[in-house]
Amino acid sequence: MTYPYPDDLVRAQRDWLATYQQLAEPCPRHTTALRRRLLDLSTQVQWHPFRSTSPGTPAGVVTLVGC
Template structure:
């Protein structure tokens, strides 16, 4: 099933993943700023209005993460 994810939600999930990877790197720089950004992005994704709509099911949360991972592998940025 495909979900009608809003662009800003996809972008926040993509940014979350990129920030998480920066923190996971060996000896990352600016860890405090990265942790704050990760927390901010987590709130954006978790409380996005999309989740209060009928398509915003738990399965959609999983699909959002899968979508972002697929886009990264393909090198695309479109939602």
Template sequence: MSHPIPSDLVRAQREWNATYGQLADQPGRTALRRRLLLLSRSLMTHPYWTAETWTPAVRMELRRLARADTAG
């Protein structure tokens, strides 16, 4: 990977994961749905995602890093 994934992007993915889990446990919560949408937008429009850096492998690495941050 030529460009390391920024910590704020990993943090946003970690928050997205947590919010998604909360929404799964509490369906119908408008505030959680709004938060998930805002986080999704933040993740997808982050400046890191240029034509050179976006690949499925990098996206999977971001998800792996976010899970690792919460694992222990």
């Protein structure tokens, strides 16, 4: 399946969702590492160059969910 988003942005969003799910499990292991990973991925997704292109267009404001 192809998306109108760059592969690295989609991958970061997928990894973010997977990491968040791991933290949401009862008694997760390695919580510090998972939280750091979540923060790193949040930064990658939020500040990805694709999101800042053409201000005012959907590409600049769309939130990737469920990719």
